[in-house]
Amino acid sequence: MENNKESLDSLNNALRPLSNFEKPSEQSNADMISEALKILEMSVEGQKLFNLVGAEDLSIKLIYTSEDTTYLPSKKELYVSLSNKNRKDIPILMILIASLLKDYEQEKSGKLLANSTDPVEKHIKIAVEKQADKLASLCAIAYELDELKLYPEYSFLDVLKNLGHNEAVDIFINNV
């Protein structure tokens, strides 16, 4: 059977102790966020979200867990989490920051999650509406950036698909 050496090597790479040089620092995290924001700003839809950062004096923090996800625990604390395999992936970070800022924008405009005492149906209805609104924005940003061809080797729509939003991307493309 064919031996996929690169993949096997990366297995041990994942299990070795990281040197201090390889560990992310506050500065390297800030540089990554800044780079991702620069990309976000290049799309018209993204610029609206980008402007929130300065206008609302938001601080975005980059953390590392086992998932690529976002966390908005309060109005001023915004976290983006990258998984190990994507810890240096700026396009994924850009999409996650856009998602986070969209959450912030929704909260600011009063689109809040249901209260814990509300019926399940209300929770589902609000969650679906918020998610649809967010995905429409993310698809628009990814589409615009792909059209700009600033990164010819990269498809931001594919990044969205890789994050599990295949269906949303397909619906968006069919309606452009």
Next chain:
Amino acid sequence: MKWKKLKREDSHEVLDKLKSRSDAVVFSKSSTEVLVCNLSFYEEFKLYKLTNYMTLPCFVMYYLSNGTDFYAMDGTASQIYKVNDLEFMNLNTDNIIQYVDFVFENAEGDDGDIFLIHQPENPNFMKSMSEAYRKNVIEHYHPIQIKEDEINRVFLVHGTLYYGHSLISATIQITKKGIITVKNQKLLLKGVHMPNEADQYSWISGEKL
């Protein structure tokens, strides 16, 4: 893993301790559940799972802690190795598989999740595969075997790993301080797609070499 939910006052104590760190991630007391799990290979450190249920999606973070120091699980093995340096590690042939599973659950490679396959016959593991593929997996599967090499002060676990959508036979070497290296890797089968819940299987037996 056997998780135990902390009482309200105990979870608040954990959140207060975390809050005092400069790199603390915000968890509100009113919407965060704290679970704890004992780990047989550590005396003092336990695994804490913090879940904020008031965000969409729920946000989860795992920490290794002795009640005073907290080490956030960051998707690499490094945080575990850091704790191993501080702890008296109780690794033995009875818990070495639990330790390997623990490291694999918390360390992700460039090609995604890493699992040590315990039971290929498990229907959940097989359910996404065709009949021909199931046969192929069972034929290629190497059962788990454990050996303690006292001269070199390492444990050797021979078995079948899932990584990068492939099954790999390999020898996993674990030092007494818990550093893992995978040796003698041989690709057995490519294009295997593991269901999400595959890591929840429990290991029931390991044949000693």
